[in-house]
Amino acid sequence: MPYFLTPEVIIAQILNGLTIGGIYALIALGYTLVYGVLFMINFAHGEIYMFGSFGGFAVLTYFVNTGFAKSHPALSILGAFLAAMVVSSLLGALLERIAYRPLRYAPRLAPLISAIGASIFLQNVMMLIIEARMQVYPDVIPENFLEYGWFSISYFQIFIILGSIFLMVALYLFIRRTKTGKAMRAVAEDKEAAFLVGIDVNGIIMITFIIGSALAAAAGVMVGMYYTQINHMMGFIPGIKAFTAAVLGGIGNVPGAMLGGFFLGLTEALGVLFMPAEYKDVIAFSLLVLVLIFRPKGILGEVVSERA
Amino acid sequence: MQQIRSIWRVIPPKVFLGVGLLFLLALPPMVGNYWAQVLGDIGIYVMLGIGLNVVVGFAGLLDLGYVAFYAIGAYGYALVASPQFGIHIPFWFMLPGCVALAALGGTLLGIPVLRMRGDYLAIVTLGFGEIIRILLNNLDPITNGPRGLLRIDAPTIGDFAINSPFRWYYMILAGIFLSAFIADRLNNSRIGRAWIAMREDQDAAAVMGINILKYKLLAFTIGASFAGIGGAIFAARQGSIFPENFSLMVSINVLCLIIIGGMGSIPGVILGAVVLIGFPELLREVQQYRMLVFGGLLVVMMIFRPTGLIPSARRKLELET
Numbered sequence: 001m002p003y004f005l006t007p008e009v010i011i012a013q014i015l016n017g018l019t020i021g022g023i024y025a026l027i028a029l030g031y032t033l034v035y036g037v038l039f040m041i042n043f044a045h046g047e048i049y050m051f052g053s054f055g056g057f058a059v060l061t062y063f064v065n066t067g068f069a070k071s072h073p074a075l076s077i078l079g080a081f082l083a084a085m086v087v088s089s090l091l092g093a094l095l096e097r098i099a100y101r102p103l104r105y106a107p108r109l110a111p112l113i114s115a116i117g118a119s120i121f122l123q124n125v126m127m128l129i130i131e132a133r134m135q136v137y138p139d140v141i142p143e144n145f146l147e148y149g150w151f152s153i154s155y156f157q158i159f160i161i162l163g164s165i166f167l168m169v170a171l172y173l174f175i176r177r178t179k180t181g182k183a184m185r186a187v188a189e190d191k192e193a194a195f196l197v198g199i200d201v202n203g204i205i206m207i208t209f210i211i212g213s214a215l216a217a218a219a220g221v222m223v224g225m226y227y228t229q230i231n232h233m234m235g236f237i238p239g240i241k242a243f244t245a246a247v248l249g250g251i252g253n254v255p256g257a258m259l260g261g262f263f264l265g266l267t268e269a270l271g272v273l274f275m276p277a278e279y280k281d282v283i284a285f286s287l288l289v290l291v292l293i294f295r296p297k298g299i300l301g302e303v304v305s306e307r308a
Numbered sequence: 309m310q311q312i313r314s315i316w317r318v319i320p321p322k323v324f325l326g327v328g329l330l331f332l333l334a335l336p337p338m339v340g341n342y343w344a345q346v347l348g349d350i351g352i353y354v355m356l357g358i359g360l361n362v363v364v365g366f367a368g369l370l371d372l373g374y375v376a377f378y379a380i381g382a383y384g385y386a387l388v389a390s391p392q393f394g395i396h397i398p399f400w401f402m403l404p405g406c407v408a409l410a411a412l413g414g415t416l417l418g419i420p421v422l423r424m425r426g427d428y429l430a431i432v433t434l435g436f437g438e439i440i441r442i443l444l445n446n447l448d449p450i451t452n453g454p455r456g457l458l459r460i461d462a463p464t465i466g467d468f469a470i471n472s473p474f475r476w477y478y479m480i481l482a483g484i485f486l487s488a489f490i491a492d493r494l495n496n497s498r499i500g501r502a503w504i505a506m507r508e509d510q511d512a513a514a515v516m517g518i519n520i521l522k523y524k525l526l527a528f529t530i531g532a533s534f535a536g537i538g539g540a541i542f543a544a545r546q547g548s549i550f551p552e553n554f555s556l557m558v559s560i561n562v563l564c565l566i567i568i569g570g571m572g573s574i575p576g577v578i579l580g581a582v583v584l585i586g587f588p589e590l591l592r593e594v595q596q597y598r599m600l601v602f603g604g605l606l607v608v609m610m611i612f613r614p615t616g617l618i619p620s621a622r623r624k625l626e627l628e629t
Contacts, residue, residue, distance in 0.1 A: 117606025
């Protein structure tokens with residue numbers, strides 16, 4: 001169907017794409033970090049993101065009910081992010097310890113199936129907690145727009161785009177500039193050699209899970225505030241899409257995951273202009289298949305899918 | 309005790325098979341219509357399990373989009389045997405057609421994903437399953453979208469229509485025996501040994517002269533054909549099908565039952581289907597905990613008993629020696 005292509009629509013879609021792209025990128029980083037150190041896809045990553053979103057939801061709702069959110073909106077948002085990150089980090093660490101570590105030297109299929117099991121398990125835990133009902137995120141950021149001629153952007157979008165970029169830069173600096181970051185790179189390069197030079201490999205793997213989970217939690221709170229409705233299945237589709245983003249950028253490659261996230265977000269947002277919205281999810285999956293066939297190394301290239 | 313055990317051993321396995329078969333044949337009149345229906349549901353899952361077992365258990369390729377082939381089989385039959393287009397091709401003519409369609413789907417999915425291993429394969433097949441479901445939901449002029457296809461013809465043999473739970477039970481039982489027989493023969497053939505070699509070490513298998521691409525494609529195609537039969541039977545049995553019948557949950561259920569039963573083992577698949585599909589039916593009040601338990605079981609099984617409840621003989625040998 002021909003769409004009404006005006007500059008307003010295109011600019012609005014680009015901004016939507018950047019917003020959702022920032023969220024994909026944050027989740028994709030978790031996949032890429034874990035893949036970098038363990039060469040496995042953390043199938044339950046989408047559920048970690050979902051739990052983070054609910055952690056933030058619980059705290060934010062509490063602040064709104066007690067009136068704290070009215071007097072200190074910035075503090076309560078910060079509190080929600082922190083709570084979400086703590087919940088997700090604990091869950092990520094637990095997952096690694098219980099479901100993945102015992103299988104680190106098992107045949108390849110075993111950790112993958114264990115991860116799928118963990119993912120189903122966590123979805124159903126949350127389903128029982130919320131009794132399968134949709135939960136509504138409280139409004140804290142006013143729904144205002146900055147307008148400038150054709151250009152209009154909501155406060156939410158500014159907040160998400162800048163917030164996600166801030167977290168990505170922080171992560172990048174952490175990996176490049178700190179001692180722990182250096183150890184993470186060493187473990188990703190060669191676990192045995194890292195162990196020989198005195199790096200606590202298990203500890204570093206744990207830290208990797210924690211960082212990836214915390215980033216996913218931040219994405220979860222942002223999505224909750226942006227779309228306002230969350231449920232126990234919310235991790236499934238974004239999980240696959242973020243994985244696509246990680247593969248697009250070259251899995252195991254940190255800047256690649258960021259790039260892949262924004263690329264996927266923009267492709268989806270602009271693709272919707274040319275085809276019915278129901279096919280939005282098909283775009284991501286098709287992109288994934290195409291990339292894996294023609295450029296399995298991803299845009300920036302790092303680990304080859306053959307190694308998987 | 310020792311004596312009893314040795315007596316068991318003297319009885320040839322064919323006797324067990326015969327007794328088991330007689331029991332299965334006599335089962336529906338003993339349990340009644342409702343349970344014959346449930347047994348039919350279990351039976352369809354057994355067929356799907358046997359098919360996916362070829363892909364996951366024999367060839368070691370983790371396919372999370374298996375439901376796509378099931379959907380292709382079901383819609384393949386339903387489109388030409390319902391008032392949707394006013395075409396009514398008899399079931400028995402269309403059954404090979406459904407198998408062919410599903411096999412074609414398997415090959416088409418297989419070609420691009422052949423070069424990938426493990427995790428990538430899992431995600432791409434999962435995506436494929438979702439694409440098929442989205443297409444079924446949105447291609448309204450063909451599939452009638454979420455409203456589904458209704459009044460699908462039941463199969464007939466002469467004037468005898470297969471339309472009651474009892475009759476379906478026997479039909480599905482026949483289907484299971486055929487599938488199990490084929491899968492067993494495949495497993496013990498040159499192809500089966502090639503799959504196992506490939507599963508254990510792809511590079512070593514390639515060095516031994518096994519054409520990896522060919523055997524992977526074969527596993528995908530053959531696995532998909534089983535789902536095609538299952539889908540056609542499902543459509544004809546239900547009489548109406550909807551896109552939500554073919555959600556990711558079906559793939560996950562089938563995967564769970566082969567893993568809990570024992571990867572690569574056909575008796576394991578049957579046990580897995582009975583436990584996973586049958587027990588929740590018995591314990592209606594715990595339905596909502598079903599997937600919770602499945603998920604937890606997958607993790608626990610992988611850590612403590614990766615071979616499943618009834619391990620395949622070959623895997624057991626590998627692990628014990």
